Amino acid sequence: MAKESSFDVVSSVDMQEIDNAFGQAKKELTQRYDLKDSGAEISLDKQGKTITVAAPSDFVAKQVIDVIGSKLIKRGIDLAAVKWGAVQAAAGQSVRQTASIVEGIDRDTASTINKDIKAGKFKVKVQIEGDKLRVSSASRDALQEVIAFLKEKDYGQPLQYVNYR
Numbered sequence: 001m002a003k004e005s006s007f008d009v010v011s012s013v014d015m016q017e018i019d020n021a022f023g024q025a026k027k028e029l030t031q032r033y034d035l036k037d038s039g040a041e042i043s044l045d046k047q048g049k050t051i052t053v054a055a056p057s058d059f060v061a062k063q064v065i066d067v068i069g070s071k072l073i074k075r076g077i078d079l080a081a082v083k084w085g086a087v088q089a090a091a092g093q094s095v096r097q098t099a100s101i102v103e104g105i106d107r108d109t110a111s112t113i114n115k116d117i118k119a120g121k122f123k124v125k126v127q128i129e130g131d132k133l134r135v136s137s138a139s140r141d142a143l144q145e146v147i148a149f150l151k152e153k154d155y156g157q158p159l160q161y162v163n164y165r
Helices: 015-031 058-074 107-119 140-152
Strands: 005-010 041-045 050-055 082-084 095-101 125-129 132-137 160-162
Touching: 005 140, 015 041, 015 058, 050 058, 058 082, 058 095, 107 125, 107 132, 107 140, 132 140
Parallel strands: none
Antiparallel strands: 005 132, 005 160, 041 050, 050 095, 082 095, 125 132
């Protein structure tokens, strides 16, 4: 019997790159003419994996979020990994918006990916292992087909294909 090949489907982000992008965005807030004295603030919670934007108005908050998004893109972070919540009213006219950084594949998304692969009639086995999926097959071509198939789909978060053996 032929040796089984496999790969893992994961969703991970480099927190150091997010920290670097946050530092660049914070610096741009202090230097950019239209945002310099606006009273907008951003904060990063590495443990909780959240970014918080506090701004005097909704318009300024959107500008700050655009700055953060551009810095994340330059650092190679997919914007699908950052889920922005609803705008919340804070003291006075100010607003606050929090984003969570998505890491790991939750159970629902993993089962959706599993169903999609099975519906594609690929000759592979899929196992859900915590926050990742292991796809294995005797045929490397089948694994390549699954990777191409998954790249075409959108699951609301960035996926990486690692440990290809």
